[in-house]
C-alpha cells in the first residue's frame with residue numbers, strides 16, 4: 001500500500017460549547033480521490049481546516065508524511081497542500097494567467113514584499129493551465145468565467161503552488177452536469193499523476209462513481225472510512241442523512 005501523505009490522529013475540536021470534531025483519525029495516500037460526506041453541520045469544513053493546518057485541533061495531531069503539521073512553517077505546508085475554495089470569491093478582474101501565477105507567491109522568497117511573482121511564473125502558469133486543459137482561458141478575466149472554468153483555473157493555481165494534496169470544499173456546487181463531468185475528469189487525471197484529492201460533496205451517488213475512497217462524518221464523528229463500493233451503500237447513505245441532530249451532544 002502507498003505510504004500516507006497526510007494523516008490525522010484522534011482529532012478533537014471544540015467551538016464554544018460545541019464539540020465539532022470527535023476523535024477523528026484518517027489517512028490520505030498518494031493518488032487517491034477521497035470524498036468527505038455528511039449532513040449540513042456534520043463538521044466537514046472544520047475537518048478540512050484542521051487538515052490544512054488553518055485551525056489547530058484541541059486534541060490529536062495532523063501529520064504531513066513523518067512531520068507534525070504544527071512543526072512546519074506555513075510555506076512548507078503551502079508547497080504540499082492547496083485549498084481550492086468554492087470558486088466565486090474573487091471580484092477584481094485579474095487575468096486568468098495572473099491568478100494562476102499567484103500560486104508561486106507561497107514559494108521561497110516570494111512572500112516578503114513581492115506582489116507579483118517571478119519571471120518563471122507566467123511559464124509555470126501556462127504549463128499548469130495546459131495540464132488543466134484551460135490554456136484557452138489564459139487572457140480572460142477571472143470573474144467573467146463560468147463556475148467550472150474557475151474550478152479548473154484554481155486547480156491550475158494549486159499545481160503552480162506545487163501542492164500534492166488538493167483540498168476542495170464542495171467543488172461541484174453551481175456546476176451544470178457537463179462542467180461536473182469535466183471537473184471529475186480533471187480530478188481523475190490529477191490522481192493518476194499522483195496527487196491526492198480530498199473533496200467534500202453532498203452527492204453520495206455521484207461520489208460512488210467519481211471517488212476512490214469515502215469518509216462519512218456525522219455529528220463530528222467518523223462513521224465510516226473505506227473504498228466507495230464498501231462505504232457508500234444505500235443503507236449507509238440512508239443512515240448518514242436520517243434523523244440528523246438527534247444524537248446526544250458530546
Ligand SMILES: Nc1ncnc2c1ncn2[C@@H]1O[C@H](COP(=O)(O)OP(=O)(O)OP(=O)(O)O)[C@@H](O)[C@H]1O
Nearest residue numbers: 015016018020038039040041042043044045046047
Ligand atoms: N467558529 C465557529 N464557532 C462556533 N461554531 C462553529 C464554528 N465553526 C463551525 N461551527 C459549528 O461546527 C459545526 C460544524 O460546522 P462545519 O461548517 O464544519 O460543518 P459542515 O459539515 O461543513 O456543514 P455544511 O455542509 O453545512 O457546510 C456546525 O454546527 C457549526 O455551527
